[in-house]
Amino acid sequence: MTTALVIFARSPLPGTVKTRLHSRYTPTQAAAIYRAFILDTVNAARNATVDRRFVACDPPGSEAELSDLAGAGWVPFPQVSADLGERMYRAARHCFDIGSGRVVIVGTDVPSLPPSRIDRAFELLAEHEIVLGPSVDGGYYLVGLSTPIREIFRDIDWSTEHVLAQTLERIRSLRLTAGILPSWYDVDTPEQLDHLVEDARAHFRAGHADPIPHTRACLSTLNCLD
Numbered sequence: 001m002t003t004a005l006v007i008f009a010r011s012p013l014p015g016t017v018k019t020r021l022h023s024r025y026t027p028t029q030a031a032a033i034y035r036a037f038i039l040d041t042v043n044a045a046r047n048a049t050v051d052r053r054f055v056a057c058d059p060p061g062s063e064a065e066l067s068d069l070a071g072a073g074w075v076p077f078p079q080v081s082a083d084l085g086e087r088m089y090r091a092a093r094h095c096f097d098i099g100s101g102r103v104v105i106v107g108t109d110v111p112s113l114p115p116s117r118i119d120r121a122f123e124l125l126a127e128h129e130i131v132l133g134p135s136v137d138g139g140y141y142l143v144g145l146s147t148p149i150r151e152i153f154r155d156i157d158w159s160t161e162h163v164l165a166q167t168l169e170r171i172r173s174l175r176l177t178a179g180i181l182p183s184w185y186d187v188d189t190p191e192q193l194d195h196l197v198e199d200a201r202a203h204f205r206a207g208h209a210d211p212i213p214h215t216r217a218c219l220s221t222l223n224c225l226d
Contacts, residue, residue: 001101001102001126002051002052002099002100002101002102003049003050003051003052003100003101003102003103003104003122004050004051004052004053004054004095004100004102004103004104005045005048005050005052005053005054005103005104005105005106005118006054006055006056006091006092006095006103006104006105006106007038007041007042007045007053007054007055007056007070007074007105007106007107007108008056008058008079008087008088008091008105008106008107008108009038009041009055009056009057009058009066009069009070009108010034010057010058010059010062010108011057011058011059011062011065011066012031012032012034012035012038012069013031014026014027014028014030014031015027015031016031017030017031017034018030018031018033018034018037018188020188020189021033021188021189021190021193023189023190024190025190025222029222032218032221032222033193033215033218033219033222034108035069035218036111036212036214036215036217036218036219037108037109037111037187037214037215038066038069038070038108039069039214040111040112040211040212040213040214040215041106041107041108041110041111041113042055042069042070042071042074043213043214044111044112044113044114044115044211045106045115045118046073046115047115048115048118048119049119049122050104050118050122051100052075052095052100053073053074053075054074054075054076054077054091054095055067055070055074055075055076055077056076056077056078056079056087056091056105057076057077057078057079058078058079058087059078059079060078060079060080061078062078063076063077063078064076077091077094079091083158084153084158084159085153085154085156085158086153088105088143088153089148089150089153091105092105092145092148093148096145096147096148101146102122102125102126102144102145102146103144103145104118104121104122104125104131104142104143104144105142105143105144106118106133106141106142107141107186109141109186109187109188110135110141110184110185110186110187111187111196111211111212111214111215112196112199112200112211112212113141113142113184114211117133117142117181117182117184118142120181121133121142121144121179121181122144124144124179124181125144125145125146125179126146127177127179128146128176128177128178128179129145129146129147129149129176129177129178130143130144130145130146130149130152130171130176130177130178130179131143131144131145131178131179131180131181132144132164132167132168132178132179132180132181133180133181133182133183133184134164134180134181134183134184135164135183135184135185135186136183136184136185136186137161137185137186138160138161138162138163138164138165139159139160139161139163139164139186140163140164140167141184141186142181144179149174149176151170151174152167152170152171152174152176154170156170196212196215197212197215197216197219199211200212200215200216
């Protein structure tokens, strides 16, 4: 069974990414932080056990830039459609169409996500049609599919606290089953970024590898770390 991991990423252009950080950081600084998020997400995902690795790129035309950022082993393709749900469905469909049997999609708002969560998602897809990783804000940080199912992405109030609940209700209405991963946290606001850094420090002090080396280096360069 061929597995495919897709990272959803945006071109790190100032003023277009991590705009909720602008209350503390300039647009250029926020873009640099987001660029570091991409690098840390890719770095962690390299340790996951998966056959194929893709970067779904936004906007279309940024494939070369994001491919260079991700590095060797990652195949870029453009995100298609304005609606997030349709973009995720089409990304998964692309992977199924080229022969993948299980597809997992993650974003770049969870740069400290342990690669073991990705591995577990693929394991759960052996028993379920869908896997979700709930985020603490009411959405989800990961979605996995063992077959292309467009309906779970339709008519969802994206970017709200209702995303997970609405998706689970849709899954129930379709009489499908979902494997659920432990929750994790997105990083969108300055306060959430502070939590990310403190969490990484705790891991480092406990003798574990730094989960966000690029983000910490970026913040150090910006003189944002003690």
